[in-house]
Amino acid sequence: MTLFSEIYGAYFRIASAVLERETVTASDLERIVAGEGFRDSVLFIPDKLRPGEGSWGLLEDRGNGEWGRVTSNPPVTIVTELQKRWLKAKLSDPKMWLFLTDEELAELSGRLSDIVPLYSREQIRQVDTYSDGDDFTSPDYRRHFRDILTATKEKRIIYILFRTGSGKVQGRLFVPLKIEYSPKNDKFRVYCRNARRCGNSGNTVINIGRVIRTDLTDTEYPSDLRQDEYFSRIRCQEPAVIKVSQERSGVERFLMEFSSYEKRTGLDTETGDCTVTLWYDRTDETELLIRLLSFGPVVEILSPPGLRAQAAERVRKQYRLIYGGSD
Incomplete structure (x- = not known):
């Protein structure tokens, strides 16, 4: 290994x-x-x-x-049996199909037809996830995803017709900046800017499962459009500071759960507790709160005060729901 x-x-x-x-x-x-x-x-x-x-x-x-x-020829790419088995297992995940054309998928499946997958999807059990994830096998979903992916890679403006969370249908030209996957929701979303208002306004996050139609244009968006400026506007003003105890392998589980977040950690060598400073997007605050509360007493939200207050209120509501009466 x-x-x-x-x-x-x-x-x-x-x-x-x-x-x-x-x-x-x-x-x-x-x-x-x-x-x-x-x-x-x-x-x-x-x-x-x-x-x-x-x-x-x-x-x-x-x-x-x-x-x-110093070599006469470029290095040879070696694909091991283990890699082939891993790739065969990955091809059983419908999310993988989103990044491949039908021709590429058919060719890979054919080349790996005699390979035993490293694992099966039935062997993996996911917890703390919603059951209403996107339908990644839908031909329409795959087409919309690939159009958005192409626009993101090639920096092209794209028309997206979609249904909002309130059920209203909207459509306009967008500049797609980043596609993001939420393991908890099992959904993809795309961060966009209104192509006609690329300044400080017109920022939109679209769940790809709500997209009705996509039309790629040949127009490239301005090269001076900076992604870091966009994401700095939706970033939290103050990071969350979380104290994580070693109880029930809390530190290991916490760092695994929030591995995709920008963070800074500090370990108390006497108690084994870990203090984690976590940066997040403001649009994800509710999801972050739910994920933090799923750890129970293993974690304590130290700051900011607003996030700590929201967590306390959710715990009080849950208490009243279970036991009734006041706090």
């Missing part, structure tokens, strides 16, 4: 991407490392790739600020 992790880890991917090119420049190396590595990889990996003392010996100087690979 250690060998597998080394071969298919980030550093191997970086080296492989570099060796796939006949020659590279300093800017090429920085771009590849930034795309394939970790946040701090650009601080030391380029020095390991460039010819010189302490390098990995993968490149040689070709002059004019270019380096070439």
Whole structure:
């Protein structure tokens, strides 16, 4: 397993991407490392790739600020039996179909027809999830998803006709910025900006399951439209600070549950408790609160006061529902 992790880890991917090119420049190396590595990889990996003392010996100087690979041919991609079994198992997940065309899905299924899947979906039991997730097998859903995905990747404006949470039908031209999946709701949603109002207003989040029609346009949206500016506007003004106890493997379960969130952690070595500072989107505050409360007494919301008050009120309502009477 250690060998597998080394071969298919980030550093191997970086080296492989570099060796796939006949020659590279300093800017090429920085771009590849930034795309394939970790946040701090650009601080030391380029020095390991460039010819010189302490390098990995993968490149040689070709002059004019270019380096070439020392091998005659690019690296060969090896697909192991384990990878094939994992891929066969992933193909049984309808969410995987959203990212593949019918032709690609048929070709992969054919090539893996004699492979035993690594696991079956029946072996995995999900808890704390809603049962009314999106219908990922619907042809309409797949078509809408792929149109939105194409628009997001190619930075194209798209017309989306959708039904709001209140049942009202709306349609307009949008700039799709990011597609996000919610494991708890088992739904995809897309963060958009109104194509006619790309300033501070016109921000919309659309559940793809509510989309009625999509029409791709050939118009690319402005290159100066910054995603970080958009998401900074919907980010919480003050992060949530959560105290997590070691009881019932609370810290491990908490960090796994919120693995996709930006966070900072601190561990009390005497008590084993962990303090987690969590950043989230304001539109997700209710979902965040529900997920926090599902941990019960293992967690304590320290701040902000508003989030702590909401949690206390929900606990009081649940108490009254079960036991009746006042608090």
